[in-house]
Each structure stands twice: as C-alpha cells, then as structure tokens.
Amino acid sequence: MHRYVIKRILLLIPVIIGVSFMIYFIMDLAPGDIITQLVGEDASEEQIAALQHEYGYDRSVFYRYGKYMLGLLHGDLGTSYITKKPVWDMYITRLPKTFWLAIGASVVAIGLSIPLGIVSAVKSGSLIDNSCMVLALLGLSMPNFWLGLLLIIEFSLNLGWVPSGGFRGFSSVILPAITIGTGHMAVMTRTTRSSMIDVIRQDYLRTARAKGVSEHKVITKHAFRNAFIPILTIIGGQLCAGIGGAVITESVFSWPGVGRLIIDYVHQRDVPVVTGSIIMTTIITGVIHLAVDLLYAVVDPRIKGKYSRKGLRLAPRVKTKRGAA
Numbered sequence: 001m002h003r004y005v006i007k008r009i010l011l012l013i014p015v016i017i018g019v020s021f022m023i024y025f026i027m028d029l030a031p032g033d034i035i036t037q038l039v040g041e042d043a044s045e046e047q048i049a050a051l052q053h054e055y056g057y058d059r060s061v062f063y064r065y066g067k068y069m070l071g072l073l074h075g076d077l078g079t080s081y082i083t084k085k086p087v088w089d090m091y092i093t094r095l096p097k098t099f100w101l102a103i104g105a106s107v108v109a110i111g112l113s114i115p116l117g118i119v120s121a122v123k124s125g126s127l128i129d130n131s132c133m134v135l136a137l138l139g140l141s142m143p144n145f146w147l148g149l150l151l152i153i154e155f156s157l158n159l160g161w162v163p164s165g166g167f168r169g170f171s172s173v174i175l176p177a178i179t180i181g182t183g184h185m186a187v188m189t190r191t192t193r194s195s196m197i198d199v200i201r202q203d204y205l206r207t208a209r210a211k212g213v214s215e216h217k218v219i220t221k222h223a224f225r226n227a228f229i230p231i232l233t234i235i236g237g238q239l240c241a242g243i244g245g246a247v248i249t250e251s252v253f254s255w256p257g258v259g260r261l262i263i264d265y266v267h268q269r270d271v272p273v274v275t276g277s278i279i280m281t282t283i284i285t286g287v288i289h290l291a292v293d294l295l296y297a298v299v300d301p302r303i304k305g306k307y308s309r310k311g312l313r314l315a316p317r318v319k320t321k322r323g324a325a
Contacts, residue, residue, distance in 0.1 A: 005290065012286045019282050020072075021065060023275045027266075028061040034081045034269045055081065068275065077279065078272030082265070087276035090261065095280075097167050098257040101180070101250075102242025104173045108181025109188055109238060112139075114231070116185075117192025122219060124197055132189065140186030148179040148252040165254035176253045180246050184238045191234050195227035202226075229296055236292035240285045 035051050049058070056064040068078060077087035113136070120132040155175060156164035162171045199205070200223050208218050247259040258277060265273040 005294070008286075008290045008293070012283060015286065016279055016282055017069075020069065020275055020279055023278055024061060024065045024068070024271065027269065027271050027274060028064075030269065033057060034271070038081065064271075068272065072279070077276030080265070080273045081270050082268055082273075087273050090273060091258065091277050091280050094256055094258045094261045097255065098243060098259070100167075100173050101176055101246070101255060101257055102239055104177030105180035105184060105242050105246075106235060106239050108177050109184035110235065112181070113185045113188035114192055117189045117231075118196055118219065118224065120189070120193045121196030121200060124193075129193075133193075136186040136189035139182035142182065144179050144183060144246070144248050145252050147182065148175065148249055151175045151179060152252075165252075167256055172253075176246075176249050176255055179249050179252075180242065184241075188231065188234050188238070192227070192231050195230045196223060199223045199227040232292060232295060236288055240288050243284050243288070244281055 034055060035048060035057060038051060039048055052058045056067060071078060077091070079086055080090060083090070116132045116136060120129045123129045152164045152175065155161050162174050164175075166172060200219070205218055205223060208222055209215070213222075244259065246257075247263050249255065250257045250260040251263075258281060262274055262277050265277075
C-alpha cells in the first residue's frame with residue numbers, strides 16, 4: 001500500500017504546477033495590476049517604473065512565474081504585495097476557521113442525509129420516500145445567501161441565540177454550517193438512497209433475513225456497510241469543497257476563512273497570496289482524496305488487496321517432475 005501512497009503524492013506535483021501556472025496566467029490577463037494599488041495618484045513615472053522592476057512587471061509572466069516557483073521549491077509561498085506578510089502566515093491563520101466550517105457543514109450534511117437516504121431506500125416508492133426526496137431537493141434549491149440571511153434574521157436578530165457573523169467560538173459555526181450543510185444534503189441523500197436500493201436487493205440480504213437476523217441489523221450492518229463507498233466519495237468531495245472555501249456563505253457571515261482570503265486578494269491583484277493559497281488548498285484537497293481512497297480499504301477489504309503488492313502477484317507455478325502424471 002505504501003507504493004500506492006507514494007505514487008499518489010508524486011502525482012500532486014504536476015497538478016500543483018498546472019494549477020499555479022493557470023492562476024498566474026489568469027491573474028496576468030485580468031485588467032489592472034498591483035502597481036496601481038501601491039502607487040498614489042501623484043506618483044512619478046520613475047517611481048512607477050521602479051515598482052514595476054521590483055515586482056517583475058517589466059518582464060514576462062513566464063519570468064515571474066519561474067521566479068515564484070523557484071522560491072516555492074525552497075518552501076517559500078511568497079510575500080504579500082499589500083501587507084508585506086508571508087503568505088504562509090496569512091494562510092495558516094485562516095485555515096483553522098475553514099476547517100471548523102468544513103467539518104461543521106459535513107456533520108450537518110451527514111447527520112441529515114444518511115438517515116433520510118436509508119429511510120427513503122427502505123420505503124422506496126412510498127409517501128415517505130417522496131417526502132424525503134422533496135426535503136432533500138429543498139435543501140439544494142435554496143440559495144446559500146438567502147438561507148443564510150434568513151437564519152441570521154431569525155436566530156441572531158430576533159432570538160439572539162447565536163452570533164450573526166465572524167468567529168467567536170463554537171456558536172459562530174452553527175449558522176454557516178447549517179447553510180452549507182443543507183446544500184450538500186441533497187446530493188448525499190440521493191447517493192445514499194441509490195446505493196442502498198442497489199444493495200438491499202441482493203440475495204445475501206435475503207439469506208440473512210432467512211437466518212433470523214433482525215431487519216435493523218440487516219440494514220445498518222450488512223446493507224449500509226456495502227453501500228458506503230459511494231457515500232464516502234461524496235463526503236470526501238464535499239469536505240474538499242468546504243476546504244476550498246464557500247465564498248458566498250463566508251461573505252454573508254463575515255467568516256474569516258480561506259475562501260474569503262482568496263477573493264479579497266484577487267480584487268487587489270495580490271498574486272503571491274492568491275497563488276500560494278490555492279497551492280496549499282490543492283495540496284490539502286489531494287491529501288483528503290488520498291485519505292478517502294485509503295478508507296475504501298477499511299470499508300471493503302477486497303480493495304485492500306488491490307492496493308498491496310501481494311494482491312497483485314500471480315500464484316507461483318508448481319514444478320512437476322518429468323514423467324509424472
């Protein structure tokens with residue numbers, strides 16, 4: 001399995017190169033540059049030229065990109081043009097808040113969608129099934145900014161139970177986590193339902209019931225475990241989406257996360273902050289996907305054999321004596 005892990009980590013290198021170059025190229029094509037943000041209205045042409053030379057804007061985008069990647073090889077994500085702070089420090093300050101929000105949204109989505117999906121699959125075609133699907137569709141249909149504003153008005157302004165924005169501890173996570181989690185709930189509910197329907201029709205579940213296993217144990221232990229791999233894939237993807245930053249939700253709740261950091265500095269054309277933040281997000285996303293792939297082996301032991309070298313070896317040949325029957 002260690003060879004598989006090393007291979008996946010090495011595959012991150014071309015991904016990082018491709019993503020970082022695309023960001024650099026797109027930021028260069030965007031109208032405006034950092035020089036207009038730094039110089040005043042009364043700046044002379046000599047001052048503008050000096051700043052352009054300092055930041056490499058008198059050279060091509062390929063030169064600036066190569067210079068940035070050379071620093072990245074030495075572990076340097078760059079320094080912000082605006083704040084003059086290391087990008088690593090700016091990113092790592094925002095990352096815990098983003099983890100709080102991503103994990104909270106995943107907990108909400110899992111807590112709502114998996115029970116709804118299981119019940120909907122067991123009661124397939126019934127009124128309960130249709131009601132669960134309508135509820136899941138409502139979660140997907142409501143825009144995040146609209147739902148977030150409604151939650152703020154009701155639970156922050158009217159009832160005063162939780163803060164309306166910012167990060168002030170655990171209570172601050174509740175409303176934005178519900179806002180994001182209800183959107184994720186729809187996809188996960190439908191995935192859970194379809195996976196469970198495929199599994200509960202298998203013959204081995206009928207055999208388990210015939211042996212006297214209770215229906216609750218048949219569904220929760222046998223059926224759900226075998227249906228969990230597609231659900232695990234969705235959970236990993238939604239966790240990665242949360243790490244990337246739910247920009248609209250973060251803006252509504254004034255959440256100091258990574259997504260808002262990237263958007264704020266895109267507007268200011270601060271290329272090192274944007275590029276460094278996206279590179280770090282790409283690495284974290286790749287690690288999460290790798291962890292999800294490794295968890296497949298925990299859920300289904302058959303997959304573990306595919307990861308290991310032993311599972312790929314052919315059976316040894318049996319040598320027979322010449323003339324033997």
